[in-house]
Amino acid sequence: MNQQTLVLIKPDGLVKSLTGNILARLSESKLELVAAKMVRVTEKLAKEHYKHMKDKPFFNELIKYIKGELHDRRKVMAIVYWGPDAIKKVRQLAGETNPEEAEVTSIRGSYGRITTKGIYENVLHASTNPEEAEREIKLWFEPDDIIVDFYPTEIKEISKLKKRAWA
Ligand code: ADP
Ligand code: MG
Numbered sequence: 001m002n003q004q005t006l007v008l009i010k011p012d013g014l015v016k017s018l019t020g021n022i023l024a025r026l027s028e029s030k031l032e033l034v035a036a037k038m039v040r041v042t043e044k045l046a047k048e049h050y051k052h053m054k055d056k057p058f059f060n061e062l063i064k065y066i067k068g069e070l071h072d073r074r075k076v077m078a079i080v081y082w083g084p085d086a087i088k089k090v091r092q093l094a095g096e097t098n099p100e101e102a103e104v105t106s107i108r109g110s111y112g113r114i115t116t117k118g119i120y121e122n123v124l125h126a127s128t129n130p131e132e133a134e135r136e137i138k139l140w141f142e143p144d145d146i147i148v149d150f151y152p153t154e155i156k157e158i159s160k161l162k163k164r165a166w167a
Pocket of ligand 2: 126
């Protein structure tokens, strides 16, 4: 069954110049890349993305981490992969959450580390299940950013929308 999954190359992945390596490793999955963009992560987006972690003792550090405050690189690369068994395939290539427990040949096993403050810096995020993937993809992307219509959309008239535009 075709699935979609969100991948984020986290600020440590970017600062270590791992974008190419990570994309090359993920391409072993033969999944289709259907959306990609660089995102400056706001406090609101970071907290929404990690809302299920809010009771963890490391939550504040985790928010700083995904915002890029620990690496002075305030951006992440957000990507959507699509294809058969996408969620499992990407999680398998990514490896365990804890980079010390991840298989050494996995992406997290190869490039992750645990900081002295105890945060798992594991270079990428990958959705865990279809519900999480849907929530996360809708959080990080607009329908027109993605070239496959896997979630229903509708045309809405938005008249009072204020947005940044080219001057
Ligand atoms: P995953 O990213 O593998 O889905 P979780 O959703 O459980 O893992 O956690 C989100 C992120 O929080 C992890 O990728 C990691 O950066 C960090 N994290 C999770 N658990 C711990 C932990 N026990 N100690 C330190 N950091 C953690
Ligand atoms: Mg998770």
